Every structure is written in structure tokens, then in C-alpha cells.
Amino acid sequence: MPTSPKPRTLSGAIVEKIRQGILAGQYPAGSQLRQDALAEAYGVSRIPVREALFQLEAEGLVRIVPQKGAVVSELSVAEINDVFELRALLEPRLLLSSAPQLDQQDFITLDKIHGAFMTATANGDVQQYGQLNAQLHMALYRRSNLPKSRQIVTSLLQTSERYTTLQLSNPEAMSRAMREHRDMINLCRSREFDKAAHFLRGHIETVREDLLTVIDRYETAAAPAQ
Structure with a gap:
């Protein structure tokens, strides 16, 4: 790993x-x-x-x-929207640049990260969720020839790690993330690059929507009773 x-x-x-x-x-x-x-x-x-x-x-x-x-820092709806909208713009572009260049060793690395993610899930190792998520995404983009975009996305993933950890603490969200990561890797392996990029954009949007739901639930629970 x-x-x-x-x-x-x-x-x-x-x-x-x-x-x-x-x-x-x-x-x-x-x-x-x-x-x-x-x-x-x-x-x-x-x-x-x-x-x-x-x-x-x-x-x-x-x-x-x-x-x-x-x-x-408090959980921020504005930051979530900003970070995840930027990710939805930049990451599919990085994937389209990188995926055609991924080789057998790259897919072995991706499979290992995905396996480590599954192990962390089985063990309830919450601290590993955000870090492994970022590792998997950056492993997909490692062959891109867009160094500035890759640098920006690295920073965005670091900022969103806290939010991703919160979102993936929900068992349903974690199960879906596991499926979507696996499907994304398989789309790249089968060289369906446009489909993989479209799938990635939807994956990022789903995470954003999940987080906004979580924050809304927290704010509702914290609101004083009328």
C-alpha cells in the first residue's frame, strides 16, 4: 500500500x-x-x-x-461548494490526460490502494479514509501532462480530506464510494476514457451533495427548539 x-x-x-x-x-x-x-x-x-x-x-x-x-475551522458550506466545484472541473480534465498513459504497474498500484481502502473500511479506520481517497485519485492522475492542474488538485484534495472523512463515516456513502472507485478504475482499464471522466464528475458531485446533507442535518440538530 x-x-x-x-x-x-x-x-x-x-x-x-x-x-x-x-x-x-x-x-x-x-x-x-x-x-x-x-x-x-x-x-x-x-x-x-x-x-x-x-x-x-x-x-x-x-x-x-x-x-x-x-x-x-468550522464546517463550511461555502468552502465545500467552492472546493468540490473546482474538483469537478479539474479532475475529469486530469483523468482524460492521464488515463491513456496508465500502464500495468499503475493499475496494480490503484488496485492496492483500493484494497487498502476496503481494509480500512472493514476495520473502521476512519483516520485512513480521506488520505486513501486522495491517494487513489492522484494515482489516477499521475500520468497527466498538466503539472499545474495536478498541483492545484493536490491542494484541493488536501483541503477536502476533512470533509471526505466526514462523508465516508456514513456506511451507505462508504459502500457507494467503494463501488464507484472500483468502477472508475475498471473504466480506465477498459480504455473507456470519456465515460470514466463523466463518471468521475458525477462521483465528485455526489460527494458534495452528501456533505451538504450532513451539514444541514447537523445544523438542524443544533438549532434551539421552538
Whole structure:
């Protein structure tokens, strides 16, 4: 199974720990991330923690609030619409550029990622969902000759990882994602590239709609009784 590159710096390692804590719900939306408490928890000084929080702010997972410090970002309907609409525009284009160049080894890699996704699902390993989803999508696009688009999509997938983890925590959504990922790989393998790109666009739109439903449900549950 492909793994993420190991962080090259101490602050990079702290970024990964805090990021996974946010994605797993250890640090809920709206909660304050105190530098001194994080430094003590991870056995480091405040400097790499401060650097990590600035990096997470750039990713959209954290907001730096005056007089309050770092706060875990709330779920944002505007951000979901923005990120997923951009993904629906760019990812089919990347797929059409990449898919005709995918070779046997690429499909072996895709099958391994899909297998790891199924294992994570069976084990209820929520922390792996968003990461494996991003790995699978980028493995589909790795042969594209559109480096700038690929760079932008990498950032979009990183931003949407938190949302994807939330969406895939629903068993029905997870089951559908497994089927759709498998079908998308098979369409590329059978060289039905236009059909695969159309299917991908629908896949991304479905995730967006699922997320908007989840947020609407949360807001309704949190609303005061009349």
C-alpha cells in the first residue's frame, strides 16, 4: 500500500499529528488549539507547533483568531461548494490526460490502494479514509501532462480530506464510494476514457451533495427548539 512521504522536519511531523487529530475528531470544530498544551503533548518546544499551526491555517483546517490563537475551522458550506466545484472541473480534465498513459504497474498500484481502502473500511479506520481517497485519485492522475492542474488538485484534495472523512463515516456513502472507485478504475482499464471522466464528475458531485446533507442535518440538530 502506498504511504505518505515522511515529514522532513519536526514541524512537518507536528502538522501531521494535529491534522490527523482534527480529521479523527480529537480536536472538534471550534475548539482552541493552545500552543503550550500541544507542545507539552508532543514533547517539543512551541516553535515547531507555531509553524505547524500556520501550515494548517494555509490548508484551511485551522483559523488564527486575534486574542484567541488557533481554532479548528468550522464546517463550511461555502468552502465545500467552492472546493468540490473546482474538483469537478479539474479532475475529469486530469483523468482524460492521464488515463491513456496508465500502464500495468499503475493499475496494480490503484488496485492496492483500493484494497487498502476496503481494509480500512472493514476495520473502521476512519483516520485512513480521506488520505486513501486522495491517494487513489492522484494515482489516477499521475500520468497527466498538466503539472499545474495536478498541483492545484493536490491542494484541493488536501483541503477536502476533512470533509471526505466526514462523508465516508456514513456506511451507505462508504459502500457507494467503494463501488464507484472500483468502477472508475475498471473504466480506465477498459480504455473507456470519456465515460470514466463523466463518471468521475458525477462521483465528485455526489460527494458534495452528501456533505451538504450532513451539514444541514447537523445544523438542524443544533438549532434551539421552538
